[in-house]
Amino acid sequence: MAILGAINPMLSLGLDGDNAWRLADYVKRGGYSALKRILAEKMPQEQVINEVKKSVLRGRGGAGFPTGLKWSFMPRSFPGEKYVVCNSDEGEPGTFKDRDILRYNPHSVIEGMAIAAYAMSATRGYNYIHGEVWEIYTRFEEALDEARAAGLLGENILGSGFNFDLFAHHGYGAYICGEETALLESIEGKKGQPRFKPPFPASFGLYGKPTTINNTETFGSIPFIMSLGGEHFLEAGKENNGGTKLFSVSGHVNKPGNYEIPLGTPFSTLLEMAGGMRGGRKLKGCIPGGSSSPVVPGEIMMGCTMDYDSIAKAGSMLGSGAVIIMDESTCMVKALERLSFFYYEESCGQCTPCREGTNWLYKVVHRIENGQGRPDDLDLLASVTANIMGRTICALGDAASMPVQSFIKHYRDEFAYHIEHKKCLVPLEVQRAGSGFFKATV
């Protein structure tokens, strides 16, 4: 993948494919000026956090939680070690933006983390990188070496007396390690399983110390907020949805890839940037924020703008910004079967409703898809998702349930047809024609 297009970009501005990731390039783009200024001015921590609050930067990892507010929860004056942790685990199906940020603009994340550490009195940071993108990990290590050599990391950064060490840590590909507390367990060398919250990481985080975890893109946006000013950043987006955001567009479009656009940009614009619908087919549905977010029917989606509030109003979530496009050749039962398989597979197995329930969901959807559906299966699925939702340790239980609920809600006829006729409503040859893998031979 690559960053294929942008409107008023920040993170992807001035990038030249693989040729502009080095420290010198980043500095040429104005990089590290924010950190340097903060250190030189000995800017009060409160002021940094306020600037982030003003920007209304919302967490790019999935939940969209306001970053400035999260930072203000850190007990800055608490004695002893404190940590900032970057979540580059990026396991959410459909999401592939963080790897591009780390590949093409790694120093923006390093600078963002250093500023975060300064603002929250943290002296150590970790960047947890998804295990299946090894070259990203080595790229980030190289960038770290550059930053250390330039005195931008380590002891007494730029003579300011501020110390911050940053390390890369690679996972092994478990989706659950993207959940922030499972990620902390994994860094600690334990099995990646979410912790029960409370206590929250801000009070009991990595090695039991106060910790703030943000997404790669969240950290990457910080230098822009600090150099342009919070208000400017906010204005670059839309009210309550500050800044630009990277969207990973995939599925039935002509130009799948990453696109940076201001929050609030119409979905139709994004779709156009991505080359429009493949084969000119009709948009059947869109999963707008990664596989965990509820599916939105095509016609509703066409009326949305790409920001947290608009997508929420459409009954879904902007999530990580992974936009999965499905055209009319898609069998929604098969699509759900694949998603349900994912969540069943990736459940950490710790808590009862998720461990048992996700497998049950998958088995039932699988059965329906394979012509073994029963008349009361849709009610059963509804009831099982209701028994999972809100009763688990982490949000994976909800993430597994929402696709099931939304698919059945919006495409109930298709499921009912499948159960009754033991085959897809969308004819097989149509599916094959649209898939891009099978050339239509039937």
Place this chain on the structure above:
Amino acid sequence: MLEIEIDGKQAQVPAGSTIMDAAQLLGAYIPHFCYHKKLSIAANCRMCLVQVEKAPKPLPACATPVTNGMKVFTHSELAIKAQKGVMEFLLINHPLDCPICDQGGECQLQDLAVGYGGGASRYQEAKRVVFHKEVGPLISMQEMSRCIHCTRCVRFGQEIAGIMELGMANRNMHSEIQTFVGRSVDSELSGNMIDLCPVGALTSKPFRYSARSWELARRRSISPHDSLGANLTVQVKGNKVMRVLPRENEDVNECWISDKDRFSYEALNSPERLSKPVIRVDGALREVEWNVALDYVSHALKDIAQNHGGEAIAALASPHSTLEELHLLQKLTRALGSGSVDFRPHRRDFSADGKRAGTPWLGMKLSEIKDLDAALVVGSFLRKDHPLFAQRLRQLARKGGKVSLLSVTADDSSINVHARLTVSPAELVLALGGVVKAAARQKGVAVPSGLELVEPCASGKAIAESLLQGEGEKGKRAIFMGNVAEQHPQATQLHALALELAKLTGASVGFVGEAANSVGGYVAKALPTALDGYEMFAQPCKAYLLLGIDPEIDCHNPQQAVAALKQSALVVSLSSFKSGAALDYADVLLPIAPFAETSGTFVNAEGRVQSFNGVVRPLGDSRPGWKVLRVLGNVLALPGFDYDSSEQVRDEILPEGGVFVAGLDNGLDSGLSDLTLAPGAAASGLQRIADVPIHFADPLVRRAPALQQTRDAALPAARMSAATLAQQGVAAGSQVRVKQAQGEALLLAVADETVPAGCVRVAAAHASTAALGDMFGAISVERA
């Protein structure tokens, strides 16, 4: 304090309490599986979901902190719906074949399914199958499909036993509880996981499928093994002990017992049980009636007393004997005119006797250990000698208490120790002297005389520092003397140095004690006024009375003991078992009832008096030891042997009654006066270090089949560091000849870096090493 209301009932709870804590306070029951009061909160089973006012979702009671004014509903529609939903999930993959499950009738899942389960299953898919695992002789993991993934067993290992032996591998519904690839479960506390497992996934290998829980009568008892005095529930069917479980006593064993406590009952039905009196007639042993045997003993003893004087008789008891037995034995021996009576067969140095200020004991209550700031354990194979005492120290360390160890091997204690000093037995006194000197210097007071030449090492200084921290607040720091410290040839010097260290630091001094009645024996005055437990064999006597002991295994110097027994005119052994050696040296074997078949009293390390009744009838013709000694006293026409019950015997010793015995005091009348420590004066040659392995430590455990198959019951080896091996010119893995005094043993040489240089660790208490001499002292190793 925070106000909380649960189902309309109000309570005040301290900040930091969870809803579950508050519910327990109020006596409100919230269904749960993963929650256990002694384990960390996992919040994974989700059975305890309750409704909390203003919370949109049901919350887990076990993990949700109480906030002031919180209102909780455990039976509201929302709560019940959530609980039933979780129950359904737990059951979909659970085999619903309770009638053939060993846990049936005592299963939390079965119990709660009655209240929260549906009548029929909505789950029509194939159920999960989890393969069985083989993890050793004690725990069965045959039925892992029953596991509900509560991770109690995992957390037990991590938190209580101190070693994570079970873990949950894989993820999603394929998560499985298992050991680290191919390993067995070897912790000395492992059996507790059987109790913790709420379902029939972990079951007791020796017990499973031998009885149903509802067929068993539950009787109270006290563990006859280590000095903790764990409280037991013994489960009996017919006249047979079927199973032993912990009986909760927060002050003693909490809710745990060691594997030794749990599985030793198997020996009650050992084929080696002695069930009839036996006497030697014309060289051959013959079963006889009790009256014949007792007449024989009485005549023989009287003869010896007449011809050689009463002092030619010596009596030695096991410290696992009951208080009543010990009392009657010493009374009888003294009445026969002998002061040679003892109950400390493992001891070597008795010079403290006669100088003790009182009865040696732990120096504090067991329940006070958790409040210590620092503790030093001197000379102990801590985990194996004292599984539950070690567990308390482990919890102390987990909470930040500084636990230090000064001993003769660096065994894994599974305790996060503050400092650790491992020296050869010959240097142990010097090392403790170093700690004393460091403490004096750190405190800025004069170094006690005799320590001028000692130079403390870094660990010694760190130990002293931890014992000095918060000095002035009395009783917050402790020095515990382990079994090695008591069995050591300079035990009294160690004792005196510990007192000196205590004086300097304000710490208390305690003896952990090796056996169930290590304190009780002093209380019963089973103590020598003539030959002590070592000397009575070093200077052979004419007659020996043995009580509950196998001297060929249980003595400090078994070789010397057996030689003395063989030359004597009369050996009378009151025992529950017939050992091969006894058949050789004994003239009379009197079958006495072991624990579970007799009443009696143990006084544990903290001086707690714990009396118990027999829970089954004695096997065959065996009789409680106190009765045998009483009748023997009668037959000998000795005064004061008319007792009707063991309680009468006890009341003679402890007329004042009370939960704790009086006169507990670890002081010594003489101080360090005659002690001069000089480095380098220590022995030069190879030295022996002898442990008493946990599952050989008393006649009962030695004969418990399942325990004998554990790794802790592995054959003793000659263990030494690679450097020592090289010095001796022997290779690890080869057979070596180990020699001490006149005896020798053939053992496997094993490289073991926990053994200090110049030392060989050779276990005592085992037939294969019985031909050797003193537990500590010179030893040689050569190629076999």
